[in-house]
Structure formats: C-alpha cells, structure tokens
Amino acid sequence: MNHGKYRLIIPFLAPALLLYAVFVLYPYASAVKNSFYQWRGVSANKTYIGLDNYRRLWDDDNFRIALSHNAQLLIVLPLVTISLAMLFAALFVQGGRGVRGADFYRVVFFFPQVMSVVIVGVLWQYIYHPNSGILNSGLRAIGLASFAKPWLGSAQYALWAVAAVVIWQSVGFYMVLFVAGMQSIPWDFYEAARLDGASRFAQFKDITLPLLWENIRVAIIYIAIAALDLFTIVAVMTEGKPNRASDVVARFMYEQAFTNSMFGYASAIGVVLLILTFCLAILLLILSRRERLEF
Amino acid sequence: MSDKVVTQLVDEAVRRHYTRRDIVRRGAALGLSAPAIGMALNAARPLPAFAQDASNPLGVDPAAGLEVVIFDGGFGNEYAVNVNTMYNALYPDAEITYTATIRLGPQFQPRFVAGNPPDVMDNSGAENLPIATLVAEGQLADLADLLAAPAYDTEGSSFIDTLVPGSQETGVFSGAQNVLLYAMxxxxxxxxxxxxxxxxxxxxxxxxxxxxxxxxxxxxxxxxxxxxxxxxxxxxxxxxxxxxxxxxxxxxxxxxxxxxxxxxxxxxxxxxxxxxxxxxxxxxxxxxxxxxxxxxxxxxxxxxxxxxxxxxxxxxxxxxxxxxxxxxxxxxxxxxxxxxxxxxxxxxWAGENFHVSEQGKNVQGGKEWLRLLFSKEGARFFSENTKAPTVVVGAADGLDLGVPFQSAADAIANAGDYTFxxxxxxxxxxxxxxxxxxxxxxxxxxxxxxxxxxxxxxxxxxxxxxxxxxxxxxxx
Known part of the structure; x- marks a missing residue:
C-alpha cells in the first residue's frame, strides 16, 4: 500500500525538488564558496583569499550605512504596515459589521498588490517628481508649498519616501490576511461583547487581537524578511541615491558585483545577509510564540 | 630541458584554454626565454594560417562564422547591420550571428566566464560589461595588427592614420590598444x-x-x-x-x-x-x-x-x-x-567602446569587422543615420547634419590640441x-x-x- 503511495508522490515532487536544488540550493552553495575568493566575474579566474572578503565587509562604512537603513526599516515597516492593515480589516469586517462601501475599499486597498514592484516604483517616481509630480503639485495647490520637497533627491526624505511606497503596496495584502482571520472568529463572541456594552475598540483589543495572533505573527515574519531585502524597489526608485541615503544591503551587494566587479565580495555580503535573515526569522518565531487559542 | 618545459606549457595552455597573454605570463613565470615562449605561443594558439594579402591584410578565414554584439542605444544599430552587409560582401560564406541589445552585461557576462565570448562587441551603455575589468582579466585582444593594417577605403593609409589624432587614447590600457572608440x-x-x-x-x-x-x-x-x-x-x-x-x-x-x-x-x-x-x-x-x-x-x-x-x-x-x-x-x-x-x-573624446575578444573563435574576423566599421563607407552611413560625427576623418564631408552637429565640430576645431x-x-x-x-x-x-x-x-x-x-x- 505504502509502496504505491510513494510511486505517486515521487514523480509529483521530483521536478519541484530538482528545480529548487538547481535554482536555489546550488546558487546558495556557490555563493558561499565564492565568498572566499577574489573573483571579478568576467572570467573563470578566481583567487582564494580566505576570509578577506568578510574582513573588508567588517571595515566597510558604506555597508554599515546600508545595513542601518535595513535596521530602521525592520522596525518601521512591520509596525506601520500591520497597524494600518489591522485598522482597515477591523473597519471592514470586525464582528460581521463593516463600514459603508467596505467591499469597494477592500478592492482598492488590495489593488497595488497585484501590480509589479517595478511598475509601482516607476509610478511613484512620477508622483514624487519635484515640479510636476502630483504630490508636490497637490501640496502647493492647497497652500502647503513649504511641505513640497525634492523627495527622492533629498538625503533626508529619500529612504522614507521609498518606505511609504513599500507600505502602500503591502498594506492590502495583510489587510486581506487579517480579514480572512477575522471572518473565522465566531460572530457570537462580538454579539456577547456588545450585549455587555463593550465598545468597538474594546472588542478589537480583547477579542480580535488575541484570536488573530497567528496571522499577525506570520505578517511580522513576512514583513521583517522583506525589510531585509527591498532590492527591487530601491534599485528602481533611487539606486540608493543620493549619496547612499536610501541604500539597502541587497542593492549595495548588486553594486559591488555589477559595478565594481567584486563578485567574491558581493557573495560575502549575500552570505551575511542570508545569515542575518535566517537568525531574524528564528528569533521572531521564538519571541512571538504564544499559547494557541482554540475556538 | 627548456624543450620539456615548453611542451608542458603547451599542454597546459591547450587544456586550460590559456589566452596568448596567459601563455606569455606563465612562460615568464616558468623562466622561459622569449624565443621559447614564442614557440609555445605558436604551438598552443597558432596565428591564422590564411594568406595575408592586400585584399585580406588581417588573414581572415573567409568561411569562419562571426558573432557580433551591438549596444542598441541612442545610436540604434542600423549602422552595424550595414557593416554586417559589407562583411558578407567580402566573405559570402561567413555566417554572422548578430545581437543588438541594451542589456549587454547580464546577457554576455556568463559567456566571458565560460570562455566562449562573442567575437566583436560594442560594449557601451548603462549595463555594459566593465571594460577595465575585462582588460585586467585578459579578455580583450590587442588590436595592434589592426591599427597597422591598410585602411579599407583610403588608399595608401594605414587604419590608424584615417582616425582623428588622439581619439583612440582612451582605448589604450597599459600600452595596449584593447578598445577602439567610434563616435566623437x-x-x-x-x-x-x-x-x-x-x-x-x-x-x-x-x-x-x-x-x-x-x-x-x-x-x-x-x-x-x-x-x-x-x-x-x-x-x-x-x-x-x-x-x-x-x-x-x-x-x-x-x-x-x-x-x-x-x-x-x-x-x-x-x-x-x-x-x-x-x-x-x-x-x-x-x-x-x-x-x-x-x-x-x-x-x-x-x-x-x-x-x-x-x-x-x-x-x-x-x-x-x-x-x-x-x-x-x-x-x-x-x-x-x-x-x-x-x-x-x-x-x-570618442565614445562607443568596440573590442574584440581574446578568446573569441574568430579573432581576426572581429578585427576585420572593425576595419569595415571604421572605413569611410561605414562611418558615413553612421553619421547620416545618427547625425553624429565619428572618429573617421572626412567621412561626413558634405553631409548637412544641422546646427548642433556644426557647433560640436567647431568646438573641436577651435580647441586644437586642447581637448580633455x-x-x-x-x-x-x-x-x-x-x-x-x-x-x-x-x-x-x-x-x-x-x-x-x-x-x-x-x-x-x-x-x-x-x-x-x-x-x-x-x-x-
């Protein structure tokens, strides 16, 4: 009986495993290997240099700048994204009562999620355009000209202008995640709470939040991992400019490889990023562990 | 004793696909004399055996295929297609593999790593392969024989003499002309x-x-x-x-x-x-x-x-x-x-970086393609097509290319030796x-x-x- 089961499972799994091995595991392994070499990436010529790439990384101020941006985003992105997503989800479905037009808003908020990151990045470049962009034009039109800034050209605002786009794009996804979670909470809990005179906020705090914890936990881990990457949006919108003010580690790694021809060094950065992401995921899993509530 | 070392070096060079430059470097490291290194070079990577004559000064194999890769940027790529036509008119049996792209780096980097690069490239644009790095890795052929070859359609002149003086300086790396530059x-x-x-x-x-x-x-x-x-x-x-x-x-x-x-x-x-x-x-x-x-x-x-x-x-x-x-x-x-x-x-300065791959399958063919591109015929087509001047002296004479073109030409003429x-x-x-x-x-x-x-x-x-x-x- 079992024998027959494996005969069925293996042909189904094998192609996926093979693809995973070839396109994920093998590149990881070769990146680890390359990180111990000096390699310029345009010939097969490699020189073994031990831990030199890692030493260079330790002393590299530009790497630290990029890493510190990831660290700031690691705190801000989950906090803001999850808060907004929770707020919208609660407004739309909590306890089976949504605000007027909730279905329409759900589609509107989810929409950015179905667009490619590159398109989102280019679109927002127009929105942030210093003179003709809708943001600055709008601010000027309502008499707030002093708030109009050269967003992506400014060392002060560029990183946060990009972060705002990331939040704008991802809120919809987590809203849907939370909506699904909230819809699985039995409505009679809320009904009972309402009979006891609990406010909408109290219902949220004492019923929704604890029962939604598993979803929130997933969201935190997803967003935290995403905050350590952000290559695409930064590469499209600012390339880390001006003067590295919006740089992140993944884009810095790309620069080392494809601009500076330091593929060994870039591999070392990739390995460090992999280790950081891995540790972070485990840490968050442990920290966010709570007793599972059955309902 | 040195014969044995030469044989070893030739074996090694063939096995590991050494470039001519690698062989020289390795030979020197093994303490070989210059004539011995020359022997190893000839044995491991023989120069083309085709007759060099006035119509084929670079000794191109007429039947060998040629791979051409062009940066398809502001100048488009019609001028390169034109050169392909000129090449096939000379060598009808040569099959040209042609690619025009804006993403040279991502597309062709693996080919260099694998030791199988295209023969001739216009390596320009934002996503080009880093040229100094290609030079450092010995990937680019020395174009000295092309510079000395007779020009394609300027009677009595060598190739280099038909180009604006000084225009090719930025293509020289540690004394070797590895890159040729085209648009002024x-x-x-x-x-x-x-x-x-x-x-x-x-x-x-x-x-x-x-x-x-x-x-x-x-x-x-x-x-x-x-x-x-x-x-x-x-x-x-x-x-x-x-x-x-x-x-x-x-x-x-x-x-x-x-x-x-x-x-x-x-x-x-x-x-x-x-x-x-x-x-x-x-x-x-x-x-x-x-x-x-x-x-x-x-x-x-x-x-x-x-x-x-x-x-x-x-x-x-x-x-x-x-x-x-x-x-x-x-x-x-x-x-x-x-x-x-x-x-x-x-x-x-001159822009658009053309180079021939040291490890290409048809190195002499790549140089010949450049000889045609840098001919008066090839350059005139380029200027008419793109309204931009080239480094080929007199190629655009008599063409009306507009005020901006003229202001640039005047600026160069007025500057004399003071171009930087x-x-x-x-x-x-x-x-x-x-x-x-x-x-x-x-x-x-x-x-x-x-x-x-x-x-x-x-x-x-x-x-x-x-x-x-x-x-x-x-x-x-």
Whole structure:
C-alpha cells in the first residue's frame, strides 16, 4: 500500500525538488564558496583569499550605512504596515459589521498588490517628481508649498519616501490576511461583547487581537524578511541615491558585483545577509510564540 | 630541458584554454626565454594560417562564422547591420550571428566566464560589461595588427592614420590598444541660440561674466542653470575640463593616476569652487537634485533653465522634445581666473567602446569587422543615420547634419590640441560612484567644497591602497 503511495508522490515532487536544488540550493552553495575568493566575474579566474572578503565587509562604512537603513526599516515597516492593515480589516469586517462601501475599499486597498514592484516604483517616481509630480503639485495647490520637497533627491526624505511606497503596496495584502482571520472568529463572541456594552475598540483589543495572533505573527515574519531585502524597489526608485541615503544591503551587494566587479565580495555580503535573515526569522518565531487559542 | 618545459606549457595552455597573454605570463613565470615562449605561443594558439594579402591584410578565414554584439542605444544599430552587409560582401560564406541589445552585461557576462565570448562587441551603455575589468582579466585582444593594417577605403593609409589624432587614447590600457572608440563626443555647456539672440545675450567666456549673466537671467525669473540632478556626474564631467584648463593637463592626469592629494590641489579646488557658486548664488533650478537626466534636459528645453552641461548625444536623446525654434549649441566652460589653457579648451573624446575578444573563435574576423566599421563607407552611413560625427576623418564631408552637429565640430576645431578627457571614472568604478555622490552633496549645499573633495580624496586613497583593484596610469 505504502509502496504505491510513494510511486505517486515521487514523480509529483521530483521536478519541484530538482528545480529548487538547481535554482536555489546550488546558487546558495556557490555563493558561499565564492565568498572566499577574489573573483571579478568576467572570467573563470578566481583567487582564494580566505576570509578577506568578510574582513573588508567588517571595515566597510558604506555597508554599515546600508545595513542601518535595513535596521530602521525592520522596525518601521512591520509596525506601520500591520497597524494600518489591522485598522482597515477591523473597519471592514470586525464582528460581521463593516463600514459603508467596505467591499469597494477592500478592492482598492488590495489593488497595488497585484501590480509589479517595478511598475509601482516607476509610478511613484512620477508622483514624487519635484515640479510636476502630483504630490508636490497637490501640496502647493492647497497652500502647503513649504511641505513640497525634492523627495527622492533629498538625503533626508529619500529612504522614507521609498518606505511609504513599500507600505502602500503591502498594506492590502495583510489587510486581506487579517480579514480572512477575522471572518473565522465566531460572530457570537462580538454579539456577547456588545450585549455587555463593550465598545468597538474594546472588542478589537480583547477579542480580535488575541484570536488573530497567528496571522499577525506570520505578517511580522513576512514583513521583517522583506525589510531585509527591498532590492527591487530601491534599485528602481533611487539606486540608493543620493549619496547612499536610501541604500539597502541587497542593492549595495548588486553594486559591488555589477559595478565594481567584486563578485567574491558581493557573495560575502549575500552570505551575511542570508545569515542575518535566517537568525531574524528564528528569533521572531521564538519571541512571538504564544499559547494557541482554540475556538 | 627548456624543450620539456615548453611542451608542458603547451599542454597546459591547450587544456586550460590559456589566452596568448596567459601563455606569455606563465612562460615568464616558468623562466622561459622569449624565443621559447614564442614557440609555445605558436604551438598552443597558432596565428591564422590564411594568406595575408592586400585584399585580406588581417588573414581572415573567409568561411569562419562571426558573432557580433551591438549596444542598441541612442545610436540604434542600423549602422552595424550595414557593416554586417559589407562583411558578407567580402566573405559570402561567413555566417554572422548578430545581437543588438541594451542589456549587454547580464546577457554576455556568463559567456566571458565560460570562455566562449562573442567575437566583436560594442560594449557601451548603462549595463555594459566593465571594460577595465575585462582588460585586467585578459579578455580583450590587442588590436595592434589592426591599427597597422591598410585602411579599407583610403588608399595608401594605414587604419590608424584615417582616425582623428588622439581619439583612440582612451582605448589604450597599459600600452595596449584593447578598445577602439567610434563616435566623437564634445562635452560642454549648452544653450538655446534663438533665445539668446532674442535677449541680446552672448555666451560668457569668463566665469565672472557667466556669474553676471546668470544674475541677469535670474532677475527675469528664469533659472540660469540646471543639471542632471540624479546623476551629478554630469557636473563632474564639466569639472573634468575646468581642471586642466586651470592647471594644465598634468592636474587632470594627477587625478587619473591617483596621485597623493590630487583632489586637494589648487586647480581642483578652483574648478569645484566655481561650480559651487552656482548653488551659493541660487542659480540652479529648484528641485534639480531630484530630476533624472531626461527630466532636467526636458526642463531646459522648455525654457525653465538657460544652461545645462551635457555631451553631444543630447540632441539624439531629446529629439522628440525639441521645440521647433530651439537651436541648441555647445560651448567650452568659461575661463577661470588664472587659467593656463585658452577658453577654447573643451572636453572631447570618442565614445562607443568596440573590442574584440581574446578568446573569441574568430579573432581576426572581429578585427576585420572593425576595419569595415571604421572605413569611410561605414562611418558615413553612421553619421547620416545618427547625425553624429565619428572618429573617421572626412567621412561626413558634405553631409548637412544641422546646427548642433556644426557647433560640436567647431568646438573641436577651435580647441586644437586642447581637448580633455578624464580616465579615473572608467578605471575605478568606486571613484566614479563616490565622486558622483560628493558632487551631488556639494551642488546641493550638503557638503562644502573642501568636505566633498576631502571625501573623494579618501576614496581615491582607499582605491590606491586596495591591491585587489587593478591599476592603470596615463602619461602627459
């Protein structure tokens, strides 16, 4: 009986495993290997240099700048994204009562999620355009000209202008995640709470939040991992400019490889990023562990 | 005894696909004499056996296939298709594999790593393969025999003699001509001739005049200047001609050769300080720092700013947006006080990097393709097709290519020997990135001239001290 089961499972799994091995595991392994070499990436010529790439990384101020941006985003992105997503989800479905037009808003908020990151990045470049962009034009039109800034050209605002786009794009996804979670909470809990005179906020705090914890936990881990990457949006919108003010580690790694021809060094950065992401995921899993509530 | 070593070296070279350069290096390391290395070279990588005669001076195998890769950028690629046709007219049996793309790096890097690169490439554009790195890894063929070969359609001249003198200097790496450059570029300050005539303005030849003209323009409510804000290297490229005009070519060469303290020298400070006045006096269009290159150029075409620094690709790049009565002309940077070079000195160099792969299957065919591209016939087609001048002397004679083309041609003619091009940004990408960023800070008031130059000097020092980065030098 079992024998027959494996005969069925293996042909189904094998192609996926093979693809995973070839396109994920093998590149990881070769990146680890390359990180111990000096390699310029345009010939097969490699020189073994031990831990030199890692030493260079330790002393590299530009790497630290990029890493510190990831660290700031690691705190801000989950906090803001999850808060907004929770707020919208609660407004739309909590306890089976949504605000007027909730279905329409759900589609509107989810929409950015179905667009490619590159398109989102280019679109927002127009929105942030210093003179003709809708943001600055709008601010000027309502008499707030002093708030109009050269967003992506400014060392002060560029990183946060990009972060705002990331939040704008991802809120919809987590809203849907939370909506699904909230819809699985039995409505009679809320009904009972309402009979006891609990406010909408109290219902949220004492019923929704604890029962939604598993979803929130997933969201935190997803967003935290995403905050350590952000290559695409930064590469499209600012390339880390001006003067590295919006740089992140993944884009810095790309620069080392494809601009500076330091593929060994870039591999070392990739390995460090992999280790950081891995540790972070485990840490968050442990920290966010709570007793599972059955309902 | 040395015979045995030669045999070993030949074996090793064949087995490990050594380039001719590798063989020389390895042979020297093994202590072989020059004739012995020559023997190994001939045995491991024989030169083409095809008869070299007047019609085939490079000894091309007429039946060998040829792979051509072209950067499909501002100049398009019709001119290259034309050269393919010329090649097949000479060698009807040669099958040409042809690719025109804007993404050279991602597409062709693996081919170089695998030792199977295309034969001839126009390696240009934002995503090109880093040329200094290709040179350092011995991937590019030495084009000495092509330079000495007879020109394709200029009777009695060698190939190199048909090109603008000095135009190929930027293709020389440590004495070897690894790269040939094709399109002549003038870099300077642009304005609209029509508007200037209306206003009764003339182009200022000194920086002091530039400042007072800027004051007049500003008083009209128009920004005197803008630049490609997201890419502050456009200001740095202007600085690259102001430095040698102030301090002589040696001041620029000192930057290229990573000399100690070069970025803090007097001519460098003078040039950077002059540019910084544009910010200090409020002459730069508001929001410039957030504009892309095309955004800023469009703003300039719309008359929002009077001056912009750029190269002669500007007309092609913006061709869709040029208003009908807008007549753009290019000029050298105005003279600073104490300049040692006359006002006419200008930034000029040849662009579009063509090279032949050392490990290509048809090295001589690649050189022959370049001989046709750099012929009068090939170059005339290019200029007609793109309205841009080439390095081939006289190829565009009699063609009417418009006012911007003429202003660039005049600028080169007036400059005589005083044309300047820097090398440091091509040789050292770290220095390119950092000088770009520091010029951005300097032009937006986030760093003083001294702070910005100090920061670039530190990067230059770090590059100099880094043994993993291959170094190049140039002579005056």
């Amino acid at each position: 570029t003038v870099y300077g300050i642009w304005y609209d001739q029509t508007w200037f005539a209306e206003q009764g303005y003339t182009y200022p030849t000194t920086w002091a005049d530039m400042m007072s003209l800027c004051e007049d323009i500003k008083a009209q409510g128009i920004a005197p200047w803008t630049y490609q804000g997201q890419y502050p290297q456009y200001m740095r490229l202007l600085f690259d001609q102001m430095v040698p005009k102030q301090g002589g070519l040696e001041a620029l060469v000192a930057l290229d050769n990573l000399e100690d303290g070069a970025w803090l020298s007097e001519p460098v400070v003078a040039a950077a300080s002059a540019l910084r006045q544009l910010y200090d006096n409020g002459y730069i269009l508001e929001g410039t720092e957030a504009l892309s290159h095309t955004d800023s150029q469009a703003a300039w075409l719309q008359g929002q700013a009077a001056f912009i620094p750029c190269g002669t690709w500007l007309e092609n790049e913006m061709s869709d947006l040029i208003p009908e009565d807008f007549v753009m002309v290019v000029n050298p940077s105005p003279s600073l006080e104490g300049d040692v070079v006359p006002f006419e000195g200008v930034g000029a 091009a820097s090398r440091y940004a091509d040789w050292y990408p770290q220095l390119s990135t950092d000088s770009r960023d520091q010029f951005g800070r300097m032009m937006t008031g986030q760093a003083s001239v001294e702070e910005a130059l100090q920061a670039i000097q530190e990067t230059a020092d770090a590059v100099k001290a880094d043994d993993s980065i291959p170094k190049y030098t140039r002579e005056i």
